[in-house]
Amino acid sequence: xxxxxxxxxxxxxxxxxxxxxxxxxxxxxxxxxxxxxxxxxxxxxxxxxxxxxxxxxxxxxxxxxxxxxxxxxxxxx
Numbered sequence: 186x187x188x189x190x191x192x193x194x195x196x197x198x199x200x201x202x203x204x205x206x207x208x209x210x211x212x213x214x215x216x217x218x219x220x221x222x223x224x225x226x227x228x229x230x231x232x233x234x235x236x237x238x239x240x241x242x243x244x245x246x247x248x249x250x251x252x253x254x255x256x257x258x259x260x261x262x
Contacts, residue, residue, distance in 0.1 A: 194247030201246040208253040
């Protein structure tokens with residue numbers, strides 16, 4: 186996983202799960218409590234809509250990862 190996640194979003198659901206798992210483990214190891222990561226969408230119709238729920242999810246995961254990285258950096262500093 187790229188440690189510089191600022192303004193980045195995962196490319197797909199698999200990558201999102203990897204990033205969440207990696208950062209969740211780091212947060213737990215450091216004893217840092219952060220809100221739960223976003224849940225995967227369940228309402229995608231599969232038609233490739235403009236503004237698909239998956240786009241929103243991947244952006245939300247990117248934001249959660251950014252917050253997690255900031256929490257980890259604050260504890261180090």
